[in-house]
Amino acid sequence: MKVAIHQPHYFPWLGYLNKMARTDTFILMDEVQLTDSSNMYRNQLLTSGGVPKYLTIPFYKTDYKHKAYKELLINTSVEWQINHANFIRENYRKSPYFEEIWELVSPLLTKEYLQLSEVVIESVYLLKKIFEIPTRIILQSELDYPRDSKKNQLVLDLCLASGADHYLSGNGAKKYMEIEPFTEKGIRVAFQDYAVSEYKQNIGQMPFVPGLSTLDQLFNLGKEQSKEIFQEKLLTNTILS
Numbered sequence: 001m002k003v004a005i006h007q008p009h010y011f012p013w014l015g016y017l018n019k020m021a022r023t024d025t026f027i028l029m030d031e032v033q034l035t036d037s038s039n040m041y042r043n044q045l046l047t048s049g050g051v052p053k054y055l056t057i058p059f060y061k062t063d064y065k066h067k068a069y070k071e072l073l074i075n076t077s078v079e080w081q082i083n084h085a086n087f088i089r090e091n092y093r094k095s096p097y098f099e100e101i102w103e104l105v106s107p108l109l110t111k112e113y114l115q116l117s118e119v120v121i122e123s124v125y126l127l128k129k130i131f132e133i134p135t136r137i138i139l140q141s142e143l144d145y146p147r148d149s150k151k152n153q154l155v156l157d158l159c160l161a162s163g164a165d166h167y168l169s170g171n172g173a174k175k176y177m178e179i180e181p182f183t184e185k186g187i188r189v190a191f192q193d194y195a196v197s198e199y200k201q202n203i204g205q206m207p208f209v210p211g212l213s214t215l216d217q218l219f220n221l222g223k224e225q226s227k228e229i230f231q232e233k234l235l236t237n238t239i240l241s
Contacts, residue, residue: 001024001025001162001163001164001165001166002022002023002024002025002164002165002166002167002168003023003024003025003026003027003158003159003162003164003166003167003168004019004020004022004023004025004026004027004167004168004169004192005026005027005029005140005155005158005159005167006019006020006026006027006028006029007028007029007032007035007038007040007069008028008029008030008040008069008117008120008121008124009038009039009040009043009120009123009124010039010040010041010042010043010055010057010119010120010123010213011043011123011126011127011213011214011215012039012043012123012124012127012213012214013039013043013211013212013213013214014194014196014214014217014230014233015192015194015196016214017127017128017131017133017214017230018192018194018230018233018234019168019170019192019194020128020133020135020137021131021133021135021230021234022168022192022234023135023168024135024136025135025136025137025138025162025164026135026136026137026138027137027138027139027140027143027158027162028121028124028137028138028139028140029069029140029158030068030069030070030117030121030139030140030141031068031069031070031140031141031147032068032069032140032154033064033065033066033067033068033069034064034065034069034072034116040069040116040120041056041057041059041116041120042054042055042056042057043055043212043213044211044212044213045087045088045091045092045212045213045215045216046091046201046203046209046212046216047091048090048091048094048202048203049203049206050201050203050206050207050209052209052212053087055083055084055087055213056080057074057080057116057119057120058074058075058078058080059072059073059074059075059116060072060073060074060075068141069116069117070115070117070139070141071115072115072116072117073114073115073116074113074114074115074116074119076114081109081110082109084109085106085109085110088102088105088215089102092202092219094202095202095219095220096202096219096220096221096222097218097219097220097221097222097223098219100222100223101215101218101219101222101223104126104130104223105126105215108122108123108126121139124137125137127214130218130223130226130227131226131227131230132227138162140158143158143161143162144161145157145158145160145161152177152178152181153181155167155169155177156181156182156185156187159182159185159187160185160187164187165186165187165188166187166188166189166190167182167187167188167189167190168190168191168192169189169190169191169192170191170192171191171192171193171194173191174191177189194233196210196211197229197233198210199217199220199221199229200220200221201216201220202219202220214226217229
């Protein structure tokens with residue numbers, strides 16, 4: 001069984017979904033701590049002028065670096081859903097497929113949430129559904145593994161707990177990942193080699209902006225064309241040993 005492991009990301013980018021689609025099981029890490037530089041509470045979209053802007057979900061930060069991600073609560077005194085909806089409408093309403101995609105996305109921006117993980121994980125599931133990715137998603141908190149595991153050992157323990165015999169990692173982990181412990185347990189490690197493909201963004205003659213939330217492509221290309229490109233990438237991108 002092929003397994004990949006990742007933090008939950010808010011409306012993640014296409015490379016995230018590509019990794020998910022290449023596996024049988026995708027483990028979302030909801031018991032780790034949030035890192036400030038990650039997309040565990042935010043992601044980028046474009047202004048109509050082509051400037052990337054983070055849409056951020058506010059959360060209570062008291063002692064947050066010592067809490068599990070699933071324990072973090074949204075700061076409901078901030079009208080973040082209204083802000084996100086207004087930004088998307090203002091900057092993407094002239095995009096070719098705005099109405100089609102907005103109908104799918106807007107319910108998430110009206111539903112009540114208390115936990116940060118709840119809304120972020122729901123955004124992952126929403127994109128999974130749009131791209132018809134059959135991969136099973138399980139939460140880290142649902143697995144039986146040593147709760148004191150850290151870093152490389154944590155990844156290995158989650159693979160063992162989920163019954164993995166293949167583990168797909170991001171290519172960036174090649175620099176520091178210890179592969180031998182996985183090999184000793186009969187788990188083959190491979191690395192995702194994802195190349196970004198440019199598409200027409202609704203920003204005039206501005207240069208292409210990569211690494212945005214998948215919503216940017218969906219608003220510009222629509223559901224069906226995005227799915228076609230997504231499937232082509234699964235066939236053309238390579239996996240590195």
